Amino acid sequence: MNNLMSDGFGLMLLGMGFVFTFLCLLIVSTTYMSKLINRYFPEAAPVAKKPMAAPTAGASSASASATDPKIAAAITAAIHQHRNR
Template sequence: MNNLINDGLGLLLLGMGFVFVFLCLLIVATGLMSKFINRYFPEAAPVTKKPATVPSSASAASASATDPKVAAAITAAIHQHRNR
């Protein structure tokens, strides 16, 4: 009986050892792949549009207004929802 417990503990340590080593290798491989991807395939910088210089605030407000068709569709949806 004592021999079976020793064999069981040996298999337990061997199995947990393999899992631990595999997970450590996985962490190292993931880190290396991340460095490789970032070095040879960097992310493109986001392109930002330069805002048009508008001297009056009224034209800036009209530029940020929504499309009239979209506003009409939103108004109709709200009206239909409230009439239920």
């Protein structure tokens, strides 16, 4: 019985050692690959969007940003129907 326990303990340590070694190797290789990719293929700088042009003198700012009246009516009807359930 003593021999079986020592063999089991040895296999457990051997298996855990392999898993620990593999995980350490995986962390090191992932870190290295990440640094390699960032060095040779840097992320492009974000392009600043141009500000939107001001509405023309004939259009009001409220009507320029408002949604279509048909869509607003459909949304209102859907909310009303949902609340009445």
